[in-house]
Amino acid sequence: MGHPNRRDLGLLVLRVGTGAVLAAHGTQKLLGWFGGGGLEGTTKAMEAMGFNPGRESAIAAGLGEAGGGVLLALGLATPAAGAAAAGAMAGAVAVHAPAGFFAQGGGYEYPAFLGFTAAGIGIAGAGRYSLDHATGHVLDRPWVVAAAFLGTAIAAAAVVGRRAVEQASSDTDSGADPGLDSGLDSGLDSGPDSGPEPGSDQA
Numbered sequence: 001m002g003h004p005n006r007r008d009l010g011l012l013v014l015r016v017g018t019g020a021v022l023a024a025h026g027t028q029k030l031l032g033w034f035g036g037g038g039l040e041g042t043t044k045a046m047e048a049m050g051f052n053p054g055r056e057s058a059i060a061a062g063l064g065e066a067g068g069g070v071l072l073a074l075g076l077a078t079p080a081a082g083a084a085a086a087g088a089m090a091g092a093v094a095v096h097a098p099a100g101f102f103a104q105g106g107g108y109e110y111p112a113f114l115g116f117t118a119a120g121i122g123i124a125g126a127g128r129y130s131l132d133h134a135t136g137h138v139l140d141r142p143w144v145v146a147a148a149f150l151g152t153a154i155a156a157a158a159v160v161g162r163r164a165v166e167q168a169s170s171d172t173d174s175g176a177d178p179g180l181d182s183g184l185d186s187g188l189d190s191g192p193d194s195g196p197e198p199g200s201d202q203a
Helices: 006-031 038-048 054-074 078-101 109-124 143-175
Strands: none
Touching: 006 038, 006 054, 006 078, 006 109, 038 054, 038 078, 054 078, 054 109, 078 143, 109 143
């Protein structure tokens, strides 16, 4: 009898753990589960953090986390799932970057860790104990990896760049401190040391 492959078991544990965390925060945004603000609360949080339009940003963030998290846990369409989750975390990193790296100070440590983990799984593949393996890797081809991460990188850069431009314009007009938005927490983004989640953990 063959022994289970340690690499595949490790990928399974990593996928399920990371996917569950992402999915939980995504459902906070979309459905208000686990004490989240739901779509209405997330929309307001997104607008407060400079992501416009707020509702569409909230839906995109929630789907990136919830959908990406579930697919990572299942090991289905793993490249697309990892890319979507990483893209969601890129927005969170942008929000918390002014506060520095460490989560205890409101920094971007936590979303960066989740984003890199999701991206790593998406690139490495889900392993043997996954739906991708069971379906012959039809949604896990090399071209899918390239397309998923390229598309996500372009979309994330556009969203984060537009936010930066709008905030710079607003700060110039009002004389506001550009670092003020770093104190706005989205729950997941700032990590376990943060306060109550306002319904948005992506950004």
